[in-house]
Amino acid sequence: xxxxxxxxxxxxxxxxxxxxxxxxxxxxxxxxxxxxxxxxxxxxxxxxxxxxxxxxxxxxxxxxxxxxxxxxxxxxxxxxxxxxxxxxxxxxxxxxxxxxxxxxxxxxxxxxxxxxxxxxxxxxxxxxxxxxxxxxxxxxxxxxxxxxxxxxxxxxxxxxxxxxxxxxxxxxxxxxxxxxxxxxxxxxxxxxxxxxxxxxxxxxxxxxxxxxxxxxxxxxxxxxxxxxxxxxxxxxxxxxxxxxxxxxxxxxxxxxxxxxxxxxxxxxxxxxxxxxxxxxxxxxxxxxxxxxxxxxxxxxxxxxxxxxxxxxxxxxxxxxxxxxxxxxxxxxxxxxxxxxxxxxxxxxxxxxxxxxxxxxxxxxxxxxxxxxxxxxxxxxxxxxxxxxxxxxxxxxxxxxxxxxxxxxxxxxxxxxxxxxxxxxxxxxxxxxxxxxxxxxxxxxxxxxxxxxxxxxxxxxxxxxxxxxxxxxxxxxxxxxxxxxxxxxxxxxxxxxxxxxxxxxxxxxxxxxxxxxxxxxxxxxxxxxxxxxxxxxxxxxxxxxxxxxxxxxxxxxxxxxxxxxx
Amino acid sequence: xxxxxxxxxxxxxxxxxxxxxxxxxxxxxxxxxxxxxxxxxxxxxxxxxxxxxxxxxxxxxxxxxxxxxxxxxxxxxxxxxxxxxxxxxxxxxxxxxxxxxxxxxxxxxxxxxxxxxxxxxxxxxxxxxxxxxxxxxxxxxxxxxxxxxxxxxxxxxxxxxxxxxxxxxxxxxxxxxxxxxxxxxxxxxxxxxxxxxxxxxxxxxxxxxxxxxxxxxxxxxxxxxxxxxxxxxxxxxxxxxxxxxxxxxxxxxxxxxxxxxxxxxxxxxxxxxxxxxxxxxxxxxxxxxxxxxxxxxxxxxxxxxxxxxxxxxxxxxxxxxxxxxxxxxxxxxxxxxxxxxxxxxxxxxxxx
Numbered sequence: 001x002x003x004x005x006x007x008x009x010x011x012x013x014x015x016x017x018x019x020x021x022x023x024x025x026x027x028x029x030x031x032x033x034x035x036x037x038x039x040x041x042x043x044x045x046x047x048x049x050x051x052x053x054x055x056x057x058x059x060x061x062x063x064x065x066x067x068x069x070x071x072x073x074x075x076x077x078x079x080x081x082x083x084x085x086x087x088x089x090x091x092x093x094x095x096x097x098x099x100x101x102x103x104x105x106x107x108x109x110x111x112x113x114x115x116x117x118x119x120x121x122x123x124x125x126x127x128x129x130x131x132x133x134x135x136x137x138x139x140x141x142x143x144x145x146x147x148x149x150x151x152x153x154x155x156x157x158x159x160x161x162x163x164x165x166x167x168x169x170x171x172x173x174x175x176x177x178x179x180x181x182x183x184x185x186x187x188x189x190x191x192x193x194x195x196x197x198x199x200x201x202x203x204x205x206x207x208x209x210x211x212x213x214x215x216x217x218x219x220x221x222x223x224x225x226x227x228x229x230x231x232x233x234x235x236x237x238x239x240x241x242x243x244x245x246x247x248x249x250x251x252x253x254x255x256x257x258x259x260x261x262x263x264x265x266x267x268x269x270x271x272x273x274x275x276x277x278x279x280x281x282x283x284x285x286x287x288x289x290x291x292x293x294x295x296x297x298x299x300x301x302x303x304x305x306x307x308x309x310x311x312x313x314x315x316x317x318x319x320x321x322x323x324x325x326x327x328x329x330x331x332x333x334x335x336x337x338x339x340x341x342x343x344x345x346x347x348x349x350x351x352x353x354x355x356x357x358x359x360x361x362x363x364x365x366x367x368x369x370x371x372x373x374x375x376x377x378x379x380x381x382x383x384x385x386x387x388x389x390x391x392x393x394x395x396x397x398x399x400x401x402x403x404x405x406x407x408x409x410x411x412x413x414x415x416x417x418x419x420x421x422x423x424x425x426x427x428x429x430x431x432x433x434x435x436x437x438x439x440x441x442x443x444x445x446x447x448x449x450x451x452x453x454x455x456x457x458x459x460x461x462x463x464x465x466x467x468x469x470x471x472x473x474x475x476x477x478x479x480x481x482x483x484x485x486x487x488x489x490x491x492x493x494x495x496x497x498x499x500x501x502x503x504x505x506x507x508x509x510x511x512x513x514x515x516x517x518x519x520x521x522x523x524x525x526x527x528x529x530x531x532x533x534x535x536x537x538x539x540x541x542x543x544x545x546x547x548x549x550x551x552x553x554x555x556x557x558x559x560x561x562x563x564x565x
Numbered sequence: 566x567x568x569x570x571x572x573x574x575x576x577x578x579x580x581x582x583x584x585x586x587x588x589x590x591x592x593x594x595x596x597x598x599x600x601x602x603x604x605x606x607x608x609x610x611x612x613x614x615x616x617x618x619x620x621x622x623x624x625x626x627x628x629x630x631x632x633x634x635x636x637x638x639x640x641x642x643x644x645x646x647x648x649x650x651x652x653x654x655x656x657x658x659x660x661x662x663x664x665x666x667x668x669x670x671x672x673x674x675x676x677x678x679x680x681x682x683x684x685x686x687x688x689x690x691x692x693x694x695x696x697x698x699x700x701x702x703x704x705x706x707x708x709x710x711x712x713x714x715x716x717x718x719x720x721x722x723x724x725x726x727x728x729x730x731x732x733x734x735x736x737x738x739x740x741x742x743x744x745x746x747x748x749x750x751x752x753x754x755x756x757x758x759x760x761x762x763x764x765x766x767x768x769x770x771x772x773x774x775x776x777x778x779x780x781x782x783x784x785x786x787x788x789x790x791x792x793x794x795x796x797x798x799x800x801x802x803x804x805x806x807x808x809x810x811x812x813x814x815x816x817x818x819x820x821x822x823x824x825x826x827x828x829x830x831x832x833x834x835x836x837x838x839x840x841x842x843x844x845x846x847x848x849x850x851x852x853x854x855x856x857x858x859x860x861x862x863x864x865x866x867x868x869x870x871x872x873x874x875x876x877x878x879x880x881x882x883x884x885x886x887x888x889x890x891x892x893x894x895x896x897x898x899x900x901x902x903x904x905x906x907x908x909x910x911x912x913x914x915x916x917x
Contacts (some may be wrong), residue, residue: 071634241663270704296746383666384711386709392854396660396708396709398660398661402664402665402709403664403665404665406664406665406666407665407666407711409665410641410666410668410745412641417741419738419739419740419741420712420739420740420741423711423738424711427711
C-alpha cells in the first residue's frame with residue numbers, strides 16, 4: 001500500500017501575477033514601508049509610555065549597540081553609510097540633551113523625530129525586493145537545472161541530458177494536506193511554519209510553494225544569507241524580507257514585527273521558520289521563537305477590530321515538516337549545539353554553506369546520488385491552534401464550529417490585551433510543536449541512527465552525553481543481529497504511535513527490516529566525510545563519528561522511544 | 566478597558582451549589598446578578614422559590630437553572646464549584662455551549678484522571694503526570710474555554726457564610742481573569758490576591774487535603790499542639806516536593822493557597838478532610854465515615870492518586886504513603902505514627 005505522492009504540477013490558484021499579494025505589495029512598496037514605519041513608531045511610543053526620558057534611554061541604547069555592532073561585527077551586506085547615519089543620530093541626541101530650555105513635550109517631539117528616522121531606515125532595510133522577472137527566472141533555474149542534473153545522473157547516455165524521464169518531484173516528495181492549503185490560500189491568508197534543519201530549506205520551500213501553484217510567500221530570511229551572492233539573489237527573488245539577528249534593540253524588533261504583521265494584514269502569505277534558526281541539535285524544534293508568531297495573532301486581532309470578520313480576514317497556520325536523510329551542515333550544527341548546551345551564549349555563525357562553490361558541489365552530489373527529501377504539509381489551524389474545516393471555519397475538538405473572534409472578546413467587545421496575546425502565542429507554539437511531531441515522517445536513516453545511538457548509550461550507561469560522544473569510535477561496534485532486534489523493537493513502537501496518529505512514516509519503511517536497515521545505512525548522512533553509521537567487513541554496525549550519529553538520532557527525540565532501552 | 570455595558574455581561578454564573586458554591590454565589594451576589602446551575606430540578610425549584618439550596622440560604626436575587634445552555638448564554642464568567650469526582654462530566658455537559666469568550670474560574674481542590682478506556686483508579690498501579698489532570702487542565706481539555714482561573718486559599722465555607730474576614734487567591738495565566746475575579750469578589754471582608762502559577766496554586770489546594778486528614782487523625786488521637794506543629798511543618802516540606810514534581814512552583818506553596826490553607830484546614834473541625842482523619846482515629850472505618858458524610862472529602866481520593874504517582878515517578882512522600890496504608894490497607898494510625906517518628910530523614914528544610 002504505497003502512498004501516492006503528488007507528482008503533477010498544480011494549476012496556479014491565481015493565474016495572473018498582478019493578483020499575487022506579493023506583487024501588489026511590491027507595487028505599493030513605498031507606501032507600505034512608510035506605513036510600517038509609522039505604526040512601528042506608534043507601538044514604540046506606547047511601549048515607552050510617551051515618556052521622553054524612557055524614549056531617550058531606548059534611543060541611546062540603540063545607538064550604543066548599533067555603534068558596537070558596526071565596529072565588532074561588520075558584514076558584507078551592511079550599507080556603506082551606516083557609520084554616517086548613526087553618527088548623525090548621535091549628534092542629534094547630543095543636541096537635544098544640551099538644549100536645557102526645552103520643555104517636556106518639546107523634547108518628546110525632538111526624540112520622536114529621531115525615532116522616525118530610525119524606524120524609516122529599519123523598515124526600508126527590512127522590506128523585501130520582490131521582482132517578478134527574477135522570481136520567474138529563479139523558479140525556472142531551480143526546476144530546469146535540477147531536473148537536467150537528475151536525468152543526466154539516472155539515465156545513462158548522452159541524450160539523457162534532454163530526457164524528461166525524471167523530474168524534481170521524484171526526488172522531493174510532497175505529501176499531506178496540499179489541497180486544503182491550496183484552497184485556503186484563495187480564501188484567506190496563510191502563515192506556513194516549517195521545521196528548519198538546513199539553509200537549503202528556504203529554497204526548497206519556495207520551490208514547493210510554486211509547485212503547489214501558490215503565489216510566492218514572503219518570509220524573513222537571516223541577513224547573513226544575503227552575504228552570499230547566490231543566496232541573496234534567490235532570497236530576493238522569493239520575496240524574502242531581511243532579518244538581522246545582530247540587532248536586538250527595541251526599535252528594530254518592533255519594526256520587524258510590525259512589518260510582518262502589516263504584511264499578513266495586507267494578505268501576503270507568509271513563511272516563518274518558528275524555530276528561529278536551524279535546529280542545532282537535529283531535534284524537531286520544541287521551543288519556538290514566539291516573536292514573529294505573535295504577529296500572526298496580532299494581525300488576526302487587528303482584522304477583527306477592523307470588522308473583517310469573514311474568511312478574507314482569516315489567518316491560517318499551516319505546519320510543515322521537511323525530512324532529510326542528510327543535512328549538509330550537520331557537523332557544524334552539532335558542534336555548535338554541543339558547545340552551547342546548558343548555557344546560551346553568543347557564538348559566531350560559521351557553517352558549511354559559506355560559499356557558492358560548496359553549495360553547488362552539494363547540489364550536484366545531491367542530484368546525482370539520490371537522497372530523498374519529503375515534505376509533509378500539516379492540517380491548517382486558526383491562530384489559536386484549532387483545526388479548520390474545508391470552509392476555513394474553526395472547529396473545537398467535538399467538531400463544533402467556533403468563532404476565533406471570541407478569543408479576543410471581553411465584556412462583549414474586542415480588546416487589546418498584550419499579556420493575553422502572549423499566552424495565546426505560547427499556546428499556538430505548543431500546538432505547532434505537537435503538529436510537527438504528528439506529521440513528521442520517519443525515514444530508515446532516522447531509525448537506524450536512533451537505535452544505534454541508544455544501544456551505545458545503554459552499553460555505557462554510566463557516561464553522560466559529553467563523555468559518550470568522546471568515546472573512541474574504533475571501540476564501538478554493534479553485532480548486526482542485536483542491532484536488528486533493537487531496530488525491530490523501535491519500529492514496532494513507531495507503528496503503534498502511527499496508529500495513534502502521533503507520527504508518520506515514509507513508504508520505504510514498509511519493506512522488510514533487513515532492507516530498511518540497509519537503506520538506512522546507505523542514506524544516513526551519506527555525503528559526510530566521516531559517516532555516522534556503516535556496516536564493517538565483519539558485518540557489525542560501527543560509527544565513524546559519534547556526534548553526527550547523535551545529530552541524526554535526535555530526529556526521533558520527543559516520542560519517548562528512548563524508554564524502550 | 567471596555568465598559569460594563571449590557572446586562573448580559575453582568576450576570577455571573579455559578580455551577581454547583583455545594584457548601585462552597587453557595588458561599589461564593591452569595592458573595593458574588595453582593596455585587597452582581599448571579600445565576601446558579603444545579604443538576605436536579607427540585608434543587609433549582611428550591612432555589613427559585615425559597616432562596617435556599619439544600620437548606621442553605623441563598624441571596625434573594627439569585628436565580629437557578631438546570632440548563633447549561635441558559636447559563637452559558639446568560640453569563641460570560643462562570644464559577645465551577647463542583648467536586649472533582651463529577652467535574653469531568655460537568656465540563657463535558659457544558660462544553661457544547663461554552664465559547665472562547667467565556668472566563669471560567671473553578672474552586673475545586675481535587676484531581677481528575679485521564680486514563681485509557683476501561684481503566685480506573687483501582688485498576689492502575691502507577692499513574693504518570695500526563696494522566697493526572699488538575700481542574701484547569703480538565704476545563705482546557707474538555708472545552709474551548711482558555712481563559713481559565715482557579716480560586717484557592719483558606720476559605721472554609723461556614724466562616725465565609727458568617728461574613729468573617731478572609732482572603733483568597735485567584736490564579737490564572739491571564740491577568741484579565743485575575744482582575745475580573747478581584748473585581749467580582751473583593752469586599753471589605755474579603756481580600757483577593759493574584760498568582761500566575763495556576764498549576765502551583767491548584768496543587769497547593771489539592772495536596773494540603775492530605776495533610777489535613779493526617780492532622781485530624783492526630784487530633785483524634787488526642788495529641789497536642791507540638792505534634793500538630795510538627796505535622797504542618799513536615800507536611801509543608803512534602804507538599805513542596807510533590808508540587809514541584811507535578812509542575813507547580815515553590816512560591817505558591819508558601820503562599821496563601823499553600824501554607825495559608827494548610828494551617829486553616831489542619832486546625833478546623835469544619836474541614837471535611839480533617840473530620841475524616843479525626844473519625845478514623847476515633848475508630849470508625851473509612852467506609853462508615855464516607856457513607857455518613859454529606860459532601861465529599863477530596864483528600865481521600867487525592868491520597869490514592871498521589872500514591873499512584875509516587876509509584877510511577879519513584880518518589881518518596883512518607884506522610885502520604887503512610888496515610889494511604891491507614892486508609893486502604895488497615896494500618897493502625899498509631900503504627901503509622903511510630904513509623905513517621907522513626908523515619909531516618911532529619912534535615913529540617915531542604916527545598917528553599
